[in-house]
Amino acid sequence: MPGAIPLIDTPAAMRQAVGAARAAGRRIGFVPTMGALHAGHVSLVERAARECDDVAVSIFVNPTQFGPGEDFARYPRTLAADLALLAPHGVRWVYAPEAAAVYPPADATRIVVEGPARGFEGAIRPGHFSGVATVVCRLLLAVPADVAYFGAKDWQQTLVVRRMVRDLGLPISIVVCPTVREADGLAMSSRNAYLSAAERARATALNAALERAAAAWEAGADVAAIEAAMREPLLAAGVAIDYATVVDAESLASPTAGRSAVALVAGRLGTTRLIDNRALPPRSDGDG
Amino acid sequence: MPGAIPLIDTPAAMRQAVGAARAAGRRIGFVPTMGALHAGHVSLVERAARECDDVAVSIFVNPTQFGPGEDFARYPRTLAADLALLAPHGVRWVYAPEAAAVYPPADATRIVVEGPARGFEGAIRPGHFSGVATVVCRLLLAVPADVAYFGAKDWQQTLVVRRMVRDLGLPISIVVCPTVREADGLAMSSRNAYLSAAERARATALNAALERAAAAWEAGADVAAIEAAMREPLLAAGVAIDYATVVDAESLASPTAGRSAVALVAGRLGTTRLIDNRALPPRSDGDG
Numbered sequence A, B: 001m002p003g004a005i006p007l008i009d010t011p012a013a014m015r016q017a018v019g020a021a022r023a024a025g026r027r028i029g030f031v032p033t034m035g036a037l038h039a040g041h042v043s044l045v046e047r048a049a050r051e052c053d054d055v056a057v058s059i060f061v062n063p064t065q066f067g068p069g070e071d072f073a074r075y076p077r078t079l080a081a082d083l084a085l086l087a088p089h090g091v092r093w094v095y096a097p098e099a100a101a102v103y104p105p106a107d108a109t110r111i112v113v114e115g116p117a118r119g120f121e122g123a124i125r126p127g128h129f130s131g132v133a134t135v136v137c138r139l140l141l142a143v144p145a146d147v148a149y150f151g152a153k154d155w156q157q158t159l160v161v162r163r164m165v166r167d168l169g170l171p172i173s174i175v176v177c178p179t180v181r182e183a184d185g186l187a188m189s190s191r192n193a194y195l196s197a198a199e200r201a202r203a204t205a206l207n208a209a210l211e212r213a214a215a216a217w218e219a220g221a222d223v224a225a226i227e228a229a230m231r232e233p234l235l236a237a238g239v240a241i242d243y244a245t246v247v248d249a250e251s252l253a254s255p256t257a258g259r260s261a262v263a264l265v266a267g268r269l270g271t272t273r274l275i276d277n278r279a280l281p282p283r284s285d286g287d288g
Helices: A011-023 A039-051 A078-091 A128-142 A155-168 A188-192 A199-203 A205-217 A223-236 B012-022 B039-052 B079-089 B128-142 B153-170 B190-194 B197-202 B202-220 B223-236
Strands: A028-033 A052-059 A089-095 A109-113 A147-151 A173-177 A240-248 A261-269 A274-280 B028-033 B054-059 B091-095 B110-114 B146-150 B173-177 B239-247 B261-269 B270-279
Touching: A011 A028, A011 A052, A011 A089, A011 A128, A011 B012, A028 A039, A028 A128, A039 A052, A039 A078, A039 A147, A039 A173, A039 B146, A078 B197, A089 A188, A109 A155, A109 B146, A109 B153, A128 B153, A147 A155, A147 B270, A155 A173, A155 B110, A188 A199, A188 A223, A188 A274, A188 B054, A199 A205, A199 B039, A199 B197, A205 A223, A205 A261, A205 A274, A205 B261, A223 A261, B012 B028, B012 B054, B012 B091, B012 B197, B028 B039, B028 B128, B054 B079, B079 B091, B110 B128, B110 B153, B128 B153, B146 B153, B153 B173, B153 B261, B190 B270, B197 B202, B202 B223, B202 B239, B202 B261, B202 B270, B223 B239, B223 B261
Parallel strands: A028 A052, A028 A147, A052 A089, A147 A173, B028 B054, B028 B146, B054 B091, B146 B173
Antiparallel strands: A109 B110, A240 A261, A261 A274, B239 B261, B261 B270
16 A cells, blocks of 8 residues: 655745755656546546656646636535545655645736637636646746646647746646546546536537537538537537637647647536537648 | 856756756856946846856846837847956856747747836836846746846846746745946946936936935935935936835835835936936834
């Protein structure tokens, strides 16, 4: 039975621990999370453990990435279960700071990313990506690892994080890992816990919409036809659609011939907001 | 005669050089500059050399901290003279990147500081402190030193930099060094080179205003009386005043009993904008 994973709660202690391990020649992988861990997070930890000597996981429900009226207060906090889930996976450190350790009194500094943060989640959740960039920058400085691992489920977030890391010159590699799905195709998400049984059954519509998008994309359909195909299962399931479309995988602009695309979907089931996406291979005729 | 100082022009090479020295146990001091070096910069380098094993100096005229219509294009670029000035002072590395090495194509990331960036220079030069914070963050990541040295002449800038470093958790100490003055009291500034001989003579009015502020502050005058005293020499010299006042040294709000204050002055002589400041000791009765 693995021993308890050391819990570290200050940036200074975390930096010291990771710095000492790196100075000893060890390669460090870092998985930043908001806790409420599921098999998707575990897949990131397993990837990090395969590719690195030591793995750090952070658990921090970041207040600045939630807007007014969003689910910050009810976001699941399950630290004991999270630690139990991580225990068998060789995690060396868990960084679980209090908010004041990340946002000191009279905190006045925000990181603003334009470019990939525009539109989609950035439009529907104003300030969300600034909160994400701000906390990820602070976490990457507190956990100065060689590589950080993010899930592809939050596709736009991965673009924002990669852009920020490149622009600021943060000395870390970013690896984006495939979305892990339930048996019926629903993308793993901590927010799935909000769903009633009936909503949970209807939530498969998001993945169904992405399947439709992939088939239509492969068949050469144009964006309007793909969007129409995506909306059918969503509307049938009673999903209040925020967006359901196909865009360039990097720029999030209209798809272009010869470049990878991504189908994006977001919507609400009752009081629960869900997002999902699916990578689409380049095709010769762009948006048809 | 000292040998030529190695010029480094990429963040990766700079990080590698500083990282190797730190791994060897050496303490590194960093002096970020925009070049056009003068005795004020030299005083920072000398302080860094006294306190550290190795000194890095950056020379980069940062476009993002200049507003439209400001002096980015005409800002003095004097690299050969700068290197000659640094040569006798034991500088180990000069980091002189091209703009594209600091701001990659499709750069989309800015750091925004509120708090100490509000008012004064922040009000007169919108976006200035965001440009400063953005470049200083990138420079501190490219030159991961133990200590960075800034001049007190740009007092508000030192507050912004210290706040950003604290808030983000950048692992570096910030040291603020005294302003160096010409014999007649004018604060050293690269922008002094813009002054005509007649303007240069009148420019002593800024320091005269600060002397008046210090005397009035010591005599227990209230803020309105101090401001009036400061304006006299400025108006007599034909300085177009942007501000001339006394504020709390940290918050830049109204002075408070028992806390350090600072007299701030900024104005224009012809097409040249000058700023200066003077620290004032706490007094028992705050703003009088």
